[in-house]
Amino acid sequence: MTGRALLARSGRVWRQVDIVPHERTQSLGLAQGPVQRRLGLASFVVHSTPGPVSPQVAHLDAVVVAELLDEQSRRARTARAGAGPEQWSRAVTEGLA
Structure with a gap:
């Protein structure tokens, strides 16, 4: 995870x-x-907008997956609260730079 995106x-x-x-x-x-x-x-497993990717990471320790679910849920909620619909592409490229 980065501050802006989840990478699988x-x-x-x-x-x-x-x-x-x-x-x-x-x-x-x-x-x-x-x-x-x-x-x-x-x-x-991450469900996102329909497209060519279906992000998932298989065969992790179940405790780690539960922690990832909690962390990504928190990050997604925070990001949606602070970003407008036109900002997502800029946010991704900034997070990777």
């Missing part, structure tokens, strides 16, 4: 980085199948 990196062979500005986060989720549950793992 995935892939071992083909690397992919998904960037979601905090104010564009629509909802967050925890996905956990039966095998993950037995191993104490979960996947962190």
